Amino acid sequence: MKNIFVFLFIVFLCGLTANPISYEKNLNGFYRNPAFLGIESNAGIYYKFDYMDQNESRLSLRLSKFAGFGYDLESHITYWSGGFSLLRDFYCGLTLIDPPGKSSRFDAGFIYRPFAFLSGGLKIDDCFKEHSSFATEASFKFYEDMFILNSGINFVFNGDKDSYEAGKWYGGLNFRPVKGCNLYFEYREDDNFYGGAKFDFSNLSLMYDTEFDDDRNQTSRQAVQVTVNKLKPFWEKEKIKQIVLNKDYSDESELIELYLNINRVIAEHPAEIEFIFRNAELSLQAAEELNGLIAELRGKIKVRAYIDQANLSNYYAVSSADEVYLSEFGNFDMSHKSLLSADEIYLEEFSNVEMASPFFVIKSLVSDLQVMQVGKNLFVEDILENKKLEAEKRNMLTQIQLDIQDRIYKVIAVQKGIPIESMFVIANESPSSAFTAEDAGLINEISAPEEKSQPGKLIDFQNNLLTGSPQPWVKPEAIAVIEISGFIKSGKSHICDNAFYGKKICGTDTVFEQLREAECDPDIKGVVLRVNSGGGELIACGTLYQKIRDFSKPIIASVSGQASAGAYFAVSGADKIYANDSSLLGGLGVAVLKNNKRLIPLTDNYNAGKDNLDNADDRSNFLSSEMQYRYLADQYYKQMIRRIASERSTPFSNIDDKGEASLYDGAEALNRNLTDETGSFFEALNYARKITHLSSNGKIIFRNLKLDKISDLEPERGFYYYNGLIEGI
Structure with missing residues (x-):
């Protein structure tokens, strides 16, 4: 019993160092000795009633993130422990055990977690003695939103008796029916069953734990723990x-x-x-x-x-x-x-x-x-002469503005x-x-x-963006934030001094590279797309849609200003779409333009969206009649609407009931099933954290378009790591 307690205590303290992680993701049997449970715990008291042995009470106090103190009220044994991190996902700890009337001893241990679902550990008793004992354990976890399946095996070697105990298997299930409630059940190869419940309140945690001995057909142990959370030390001033x-x-x-x-x-x-x-x-x-x-x-x-x-x-x-x-x-x-x-x-x-x-x-x-x-059948020959929208469109935008x-x-x-x-x-x-x-x-x-x-x-945002990380060489698990802002176009992202495109070009080559890096990096568990775009080229938007749809990790879209036309088409392939009430979505239409020498040089590609075009520049004979233009625009429009309707599982009428590239604010878009949630960027990040089971110190990696000058057509690239924790608020 004591060995398990010390082992859990060591690993818990190790996990509180440079990369603290939720204890339930790494350790088996953490409910057996819960005196030091909880990343936020400052003090707790634990009482166990043992039918076969003796009663046991413990008092615990965490002095800091790197050290802790424990005291057994029954045996009067004192525990002093500290932990540290050598490498990413590799944690070490040392505990001094000081029993009354006996010599003190040191126990050491480490835990290594190469993957989120796999961890292993080694605990050495009396590590400075000639004949030390040790126990090793490996565990596997499978996560879902409401439950965790766990399984593992452990081995024990007794140095005093030179005896070796073969590996024993265990398995169990943790079930979370509602927030703050955790029910668990576990079976071990020694025919013992464990079960109980843990309830978390704002500043208090309660736990009940029981053990059933199948050989004796009776309950062999029960335990209760009360933990006070978020206690402020008396020396800590109001910040x-x-x-x-x-x-x-x-x-x-x-x-x-x-x-x-x-x-x-x-x-x-x-x-x-x-x-x-x-x-x-x-x-x-x-x-x-x-x-x-x-x-x-x-x-x-x-x-x-x-x-x-x-x-x-x-x-x-x-x-x-x-x-x-x-x-x-x-x-x-x-x-x-x-x-x-x-x-x-x-x-x-x-x-x-x-x-x-x-x-x-x-x-x-x-x-x-x-x-x-433009709508699906509106033919535009000269974009400069057709800048004014018809009265109905102007009224629609004015009404959206007044509603907001x-x-x-x-x-x-x-x-x-x-x-x-x-x-x-x-x-x-x-x-x-x-x-x-x-x-x-x-x-x-x-x-x-x-x-x-x-x-x-x-806090100076311009100068202190990268400060505060205790170990900058340690790369933690993360959510990547990728920006889709401006006119979507093939090629590299860059800023643009062009009245037609706007200020910024969102190049698909740049976004594809960012998505590929996020997909290949095992530390990045998911992606949040920050979207503010009015669309772009049809081929570019369609290819981006396919990349987002086929992305292997969770990918969430958070719409800031707008996701209209080709931009909405692209992000419709995301797993979930968040938008503010005042965001604009929809505006799905296709414009196909003839060659116009008054326009600035554009691409050969066909473009989708309310404010996009396909310029057959220097190919004036590509299409011979206005009807062919209209037919081409109509085919592109139908293809885009069909894909969106399939992704969103919604009828065509919800997307564009009048066929006039209608825009909707966030509230109306939710009613039409064009979005999944009305929520902010923070809510999208928290949802991504939840579905990826990101640890409590998980980082946000922002992949931005860093441009210092107008002439910077090849911007600096690379991940930017910010010391911004993803916290559920």
């Missing part, structure tokens, strides 16, 4: 973290870096978090995701926010915080016009200025709609406890002053962060 947002986060790469750093700060479990806005610009999707994240933190971590200039996006991002402060000289603009961003408008090369109103009023949502949106605006106002009104009518009054009076916001109850106080902020570590 306050400041998160400064000081630039334009419309670029998807910068936004993901911001999310990962926020995630890293949350993983440190500070007492308070302060968000400080200094000339920051957030897209509507970023605001919506931050709002949901802060709302989840309420009751766990106190959140306050300081805003220098409050537009609708910035305020919406932090309206769920416990306290919101606005600078005395800051504007307060709650009108939907504040969502307009000049850098999203590309009108320099076009003469039609009227198009700006319905297309660009929602920042970074429909920034690619500067290109003509109303939803934001309702969310803010509920969070701040004011009537929804007040939000419309404030919006109509915008822009206004900080005093108006304070009178309306939308901010707590007029104050600058320097006046209210308490001392804390400043």
Whole structure:
């Protein structure tokens, strides 16, 4: 009994070092001696009633992540242990056992886990004695969402008696019917059965364990454990973290870096978090995701926010915080016009200025709609002369914008406890002053962060992205985040100084390489696609769809601004699609254009999507009539819709009931089964972590498009490892 306890204690402490992992994934018999269970446990008491032997009580205390203390209340034996990690998935530990009236002894052990499903360990008793004893064990686990099947074999050698015990087999099942409840059953070759239950609450864990001896046909042992979790040592001060947002986060790469750093700060479990806005610009999707994240933190971590200039996006991002402060000289603009961003408008090369109103009023949502949106049978000869959408399409986009605006106002009104009518009054009076916001109850106080902020570590996103990893050479299990942003096109990803394509080209060669690396790397357990694209070339989008559909590991799509036309076609092959309420999806149409010398040189490929084209450049005789163009567009359209309907298991009418490349916001897309969940990027990451059974310290690897200059057509490549833990919030 004591040997098992010491062995489990050693391995548990080892697992708490550089790469802590969930104990239930590595050890057999962890329910037998549960005094030191739980990564978050700080102190626990364990009582065992043994029918055949004697009663036993233990008290445990974890002093740090690298050391622990145990005391047996019955035998008065004291245990001091420490652990460390030499290599990835290889952990060592040493325990000093100090019984009263006898000489002390040292036990050592290690555990090696080459794969998530396979682990092995060796424990040596009295390792400094001439005739040491040792036990070795190997175990295999099979995981599903609600249960774990485990099996293994162990061998024991007694150095004192020079005796060897042949390997004994064991097997069992852990069942998790609901969150926080774990039921287990195990059978061993010695005809002993084990069973019990463990219940986890916010700061308390309860466990009942029993052993049934089949030879004696009776219960031979029962045990109960109570563990107090997340105790703060008396010397640990309240931690306050400041998160400064000081630039334009419309670029998807910068936004993901911001999310990962926020995630890293949350993983440190500070007492308070302060968000400080200094000339920051957030897209509507970023605001919506931050709002949901802060709302989840309420009751766990106190959140306050300081805003220098409050537009609708910035305020919406932090309206769920416990306290919101606005600078005395800051504007307060709650009108939907504040969502307009000049850098999203590309009108320099076009003469039609009227198009700006319905297309660009929602920042970074429909920034690619500067290109003509078409339905399945609409023939476009000159894209520059057909920039204006018909009135019905303009009304559709305007209505989507108004629906999103109303939803934001309702969310803010509920969070701040004011009537929804007040939000419309404030919006109509915008822009206004900080005093108006304070009178309306939308901010707590007029104050600058320097006046209210308490001392804390400043997190600078631009300079500290890669700091904080205790062992940077240790590569842990991970979820890879791959960006699909901009116009999807064959070739390498690069930025583009082109009004038609937009700012960024998402090259399929680059994405394919990232997917291939993620698929071949055994440490990467799954992929989250961060999507913000209005489509691209038909061949490029179709090939990307096939790669995503055939990806062997779990692959989740998280839609930020939009996934329309060919971009939605591509990500429809993902295992699950998440989208914000304000995301835009659909817009499925095909445009085929004749050769037009006024257009900039484009590709020979045919292109799919509302804002895409297929330019038969320098091949004006390729198709001879307008009817052939229309027929070709119609065939491409039907093929794309048929594939999407098959992937989503939904009728054609849900995808595009009018055949006019209709766009839907996230809520409507969910009703039409175009998405699986309405949720943020954080929720997509947590879902990926859940289905891949990622360990609690699993990393996020962001594969971004790193471009420093406009002329950078061959960007630097490689995985970027961030010290951002994936935490269930």
